[in-house]
Amino acid sequence: MKPRKSVRKKAPGTAAEPGQSLTERAYGHLEEMIVTLQLPPGSAVSETLLSQRLGIGRTPIREALQRLARERLVTILPRRGIIVSEINVKTQLRLLEARREVERLVAKSAARRATPEEREQFLELARRFEKSAKTNDDVSFMRVDREFNELSVAAARNEFAAGAMSLMHSLSRRFWYIHYKQAADMPLTAKLHADIARSIGAGDEAAAGKLMDKLLDTVAKFTRDTVTTDF
Numbered sequence: 001m002k003p004r005k006s007v008r009k010k011a012p013g014t015a016a017e018p019g020q021s022l023t024e025r026a027y028g029h030l031e032e033m034i035v036t037l038q039l040p041p042g043s044a045v046s047e048t049l050l051s052q053r054l055g056i057g058r059t060p061i062r063e064a065l066q067r068l069a070r071e072r073l074v075t076i077l078p079r080r081g082i083i084v085s086e087i088n089v090k091t092q093l094r095l096l097e098a099r100r101e102v103e104r105l106v107a108k109s110a111a112r113r114a115t116p117e118e119r120e121q122f123l124e125l126a127r128r129f130e131k132s133a134k135t136n137d138d139v140s141f142m143r144v145d146r147e148f149n150e151l152s153v154a155a156a157r158n159e160f161a162a163g164a165m166s167l168m169h170s171l172s173r174r175f176w177y178i179h180y181k182q183a184a185d186m187p188l189t190a191k192l193h194a195d196i197a198r199s200i201g202a203g204d205e206a207a208a209g210k211l212m213d214k215l216l217d218t219v220a221k222f223t224r225d226t227v228t229t230d231f
Helices: 022-035 047-054 058-070 089-113 116-135 138-156 159-166 169-183 186-201 205-228
Strands: 074-077 081-084
Touching: 022 047, 022 058, 022 138, 022 169, 047 058, 058 074, 089 138, 089 159, 089 169, 089 186, 089 205, 116 138, 116 186, 138 159, 138 169, 138 186, 169 186, 169 205, 186 205
Parallel strands: none
Antiparallel strands: 074 081
């Protein structure tokens, strides 16, 4: 079936949030640029050029790149430069094995431990996911997805799960973005995220776990489908 047309925007990065450090701001911009392929796999980048492009000093850029290296989105080669990491389907499938167990734990823990304010934020994210589904806006979805991931980890209040998720989210988001037009249904994916966000907001731990499994079943199928899809 021919994929539905999406609204693909040129995204300079995420907006700065109150109290956000320059390093956090630099990370937000660079993560989105890598995930949405403005910095494509295999491309070389430099602190100087990124600093000029984003209008942020080299020290915050360097610190953001070090975090991205820990998340395997870039490779820092001493005296040789910085390379945006390539994408590998087999690696992605191994990542999904771990992601399923950890993300189910995060969703259930967030449903159990979220504060009233966080629950309201989850319900608002559900509405924004549904809006991106209706408009088929991939960049909007990716931005809401990042907020959802960060809020879920914060609400789960488990530092060990948080550490594991920080190594998986961005790689998963980039893989989805580069292949979804050929092998995935973006509106469906956004709606599944909305359902999870709503269940966490409602404090329904069992539903949050089941819906996360449903989402990751969809993601796993999509990942395998990319092996035989011509992209």
